[in-house]
Amino acid sequence: MKYDIKKLYEAASLDEAISLLDEHPEAKIIAGGSDVLISIRGGELAGCTLVSIYGLDDLRGVTVDEDGTIRIGSLTSFTSIARNEIIMKYLPYLGEAAASVGGPQVRNIGTIGGNTCNGVTSADTASTLLALDAIIEVKGKDGYRRIPMKNWYIKAKVVDLKPTEVQTAILIPKESYQGYFGNYYKYSARHAMDIATCGCSVNVKLSDDKKTIEDVRIAYGVAGPVPLRAGTAEAAVKGRAVNLETLELFSEKVKDDINPRTSWRASKEFRTHLMTELARRCLTESISRSGGIFQ
Amino acid sequence: MSDIQYKELNFTVNGKERSLMIDVRSSLLDVLRNELHLHSVKKGCEVGECGACTVLIDGEPYDSCIYLAIWAEGKDILTVEGLMGDDGSISDIQQAFIDEVAVQCGFCTPGLIMTAYSVLADGKRYTRDELRQKLAGNMCRCTGYHNIINAVEKTMLKRIEAAEAKNS
Numbered sequence: 001m002k003y004d005i006k007k008l009y010e011a012a013s014l015d016e017a018i019s020l021l022d023e024h025p026e027a028k029i030i031a032g033g034s035d036v037l038i039s040i041r042g043g044e045l046a047g048c049t050l051v052s053i054y055g056l057d058d059l060r061g062v063t064v065d066e067d068g069t070i071r072i073g074s075l076t077s078f079t080s081i082a083r084n085e086i087i088m089k090y091l092p093y094l095g096e097a098a099a100s101v102g103g104p105q106v107r108n109i110g111t112i113g114g115n116t117c118n119g120v121t122s123a124d125t126a127s128t129l130l131a132l133d134a135i136i137e138v139k140g141k142d143g144y145r146r147i148p149m150k151n152w153y154i155k156a157k158v159v160d161l162k163p164t165e166v167q168t169a170i171l172i173p174k175e176s177y178q179g180y181f182g183n184y185y186k187y188s189a190r191h192a193m194d195i196a197t198c199g200c201s202v203n204v205k206l207s208d209d210k211k212t213i214e215d216v217r218i219a220y221g222v223a224g225p226v227p228l229r230a231g232t233a234e235a236a237v238k239g240r241a242v243n244l245e246t247l248e249l250f251s252e253k254v255k256d257d258i259n260p261r262t263s264w265r266a267s268k269e270f271r272t273h274l275m276t277e278l279a280r281r282c283l284t285e286s287i288s289r290s291g292g293i294f295q
Numbered sequence: 296m297s298d299i300q301y302k303e304l305n306f307t308v309n310g311k312e313r314s315l316m317i318d319v320r321s322s323l324l325d326v327l328r329n330e331l332h333l334h335s336v337k338k339g340c341e342v343g344e345c346g347a348c349t350v351l352i353d354g355e356p357y358d359s360c361i362y363l364a365i366w367a368e369g370k371d372i373l374t375v376e377g378l379m380g381d382d383g384s385i386s387d388i389q390q391a392f393i394d395e396v397a398v399q400c401g402f403c404t405p406g407l408i409m410t411a412y413s414v415l416a417d418g419k420r421y422t423r424d425e426l427r428q429k430l431a432g433n434m435c436r437c438t439g440y441h442n443i444i445n446a447v448e449k450t451m452l453k454r455i456e457a458a459e460a461k462n463s
Contacts, residue, residue, distance in 0.1 A: 001341070002320035003363075008300060010365065030363075037322075037361045038342050054366050079355070103432025104410065105358040106343055192431030193344060 003037060004046040011053050014139060014166060020051045021164045022141055027051045029166060031075055032109040034102075035118050059113070059168055062086045068174030074113025074167045078125070079104070081112060091172065093182040093203065097128040100186040103193045113167045119157040119226065126227040128184050128201040131219035133176045140165035153226035179205045180215075181289040185278050189265075197266045198222045198274045202282035206242065206290045213237055213246065216283065223258040223275055230257035233279065242287055243295040251280040306367045308333070309377030317364050324348045324359040326367075327374060335375035335405040339434075346433030349406035350374050356410045356432070375405040378412065387453065388412055391446040399437035407433045411447045420455055423448060 009024065011017035021027055027049040030036045039045040053059070059075040062084045070086060081087055081098040088095055101107050101115070101124045115123045116136065134149045141164045152159050161167060182203025188194040199221030205214045216237055218230045233253035240246045260271035287294075300319045307313070308331060317326055324341075327333045327350065336359060339347030343361040350359045351373040378386040388411050391397070398404050407430065414421070414429045421429065426447055427440075435443060 002318055002325065003322065005320045008319045008363075008365075033363060034343055034361055037363070041342060052363070052365070054363070055368075102343075103346070104429060105346060105349055105356050105432040108352075108355050108357050109343075109362065192428065193434075 003040050006047050007049045009051045017053050017166050031114045032111045034110045070172040072170045075111045078107035078110050090177050093184050094128050097125045097184040100124050117167055119159045121226050122196045122221045127199045127219040127221040130227045131201045131217045132172050135171040137169040138165040138167050156225035181286055183285045185282050196221050200278035200282050202286045204286040206292050210291050210293045223260050230254040232256040241295050242292045247280050250283055251276045254279045307371045319365055321364040322360050323362040323364045323367050326364040333374045333376050347406045349409045356413045388450045391450040395442045395446040397442040397446040399439045403435045
């Protein structure tokens with residue numbers, strides 16, 4: 001069986017990819033293909049025109065810019081992210097999220113760019129990136145644009161990527177990760193090759209004496225049509241002491257922010273229960289990784 | 296159809312440099328099976344879930360069903376056929392699958408052998424749980440996982456033992 005592809009263009013450079021997209025407005029970008037090829041086979045994208053960017057090695061790898069910003073090339077695979085030394089040192093919870101995707105083979109082909117461009121709420125790395133206030137870098141005909149992750153998602157499966165644009169990198173500014181510790185919890189029926197019933201990513205910055213929550217950020221996958229931050233819960237516990245009441249308040253307040261639905265994977269009620277419980281567990285774990293002292 | 300797009304593909308398969316014209320719509324799985332007749336590479340789910348089509352690309356396991364063949368340009372591909380020694384002998388991991396009766400219907404075996412081969416390549420010691428995680432992308436519909444993990448674990452321990460004996 002051949003894939004039902006009408007025409008396939010292989011870009012040899014980023015600029016060529018952009019001009020190919022400009023010449024063929026109907027074309028879809030294919031990066032690793034673990035979403036696109038499956039949609040072609042499933043019929044949703046059958047007969048499509050593709051621009052392959054898989055060969056653009058410049059878009060692979062993790063580096064640190066001069067100002068301390070961590071730059072993750074959009075074609076970096078989940079495997080490369082999970083094994084990367086910069087990620088392991090500064091963003092181990094992003095590594096955890098990358099390592100929870102699919103299985104080893106899928107993690108080798110799947111890219112972090114694809115995970116954020118597909119606009120899917122259950123995307124494992126997306127909630128952590130959202131909780132990190134990551135910035136999406138795209139390049140199009142008119143040059144580069146940088147979009148804060150919170151403005152990236154428009155609706156389910158739709159992101160702020162214009163037809164001639166290619167996502168080039170995901171940036172994590174230094175102030176976004178320095179002093180923060182976090183963790184990602186993927187709740188799924190199986191421990192591998194499964195889609196998250198719910199994903200929860202928390203990171204926290206404690207005061208110097210480790211007794212107060214200076215800042216906390218929490219984002220969910222599958223709490224709504226796109227990855228979602230729980231701003232009410234964050235605001236409620238900022239500046240509060242590290243104690244059980246704070247955990248309780250945090251877990252209670254997320255209910256004001258989340259809006260999960262019933263699907264064949266789980267009911268709204270079960271997801272709501274999971275999300276309040278995971279808020280508590282992820283904050284506890286993040287505090288413990290920060291060396292926090294419970295009062 | 297006259298508008299079929301062809302492209303020359305140059306890559307290394309099981310140590311041999313190959314060059315052939317392919318339809319750009321082909322998966323790597325199709326090229327390996329249909330053009331190069333490497334029938335160890337099994338076509339299972341075709342959506343990257345079962346792992347039966349696993350081959351190593353530059354040493355890492357990939358589902359060849361969801362890998363466009365054109366992407367293999369310049370890459371080094373290894374399939375079970377490539378594990379055969381010059382004298383026709385089989386590799387230690389294949390022998391372990393036989394010894395541990397880790398094969399039932401056999402359909403998942405080539406994919407599992409290739410993933411296991413890549414896991415064992417680093418010579419590290421893994422727990423059974425870690426091995427399970429590393430082999431999680433390969434399904435065995437006969438559910439013979441216990442013996443499969445036994446085979447991989449025993450090969451790992453044998454190799455570690457041999458390396459230690461060599462160093463002492």
